[in-house]
Amino acid sequence: MNVRIGLGKPIARAQVGLEWTDLLPALDSVNFPMLWALDPYGDAVFNERQVPLLLAELDRLPEVYGGEWVNQARELCQVVQSGVHRFLWFVGD
Structure with a gap:
């Protein structure tokens, strides 16, 4: 990220x-559309308007999906929100 x-x-x-597991593709696309869009092989890019939606999803993410990546994703979301033309990238392989 x-x-x-x-x-x-x-x-x-x-x-x-973000450690890719079988759990992530199992996320409900209706309740977690931002996280559901992540792809282990491609990049996912979130702009400043999408970051609040991503943060809300991280807040309600079940504990089994958690880990240090969640905290660091939140920190990077703050960096996006602190300026203009900033994007959060989840970089796939």
Whole structure:
């Protein structure tokens, strides 16, 4: 995970990544549309208007999905919200 201004180089990075498990694809796409969109092989990019939705999903994410990645995703969401033209990237393989 990282934050970029536009398509530029990252200005902030997570220290840990999201460990892909069989649980993530099982998320309900209606209740977790932002997290459901994550793909282990492709990038997912969230803009400043989508970040509040992502934060709300992280707040109600069942504990079994948790881990340090959730805390770091929240921190990176704050970086996105602290400026303009910033995007949160989940980078796939």
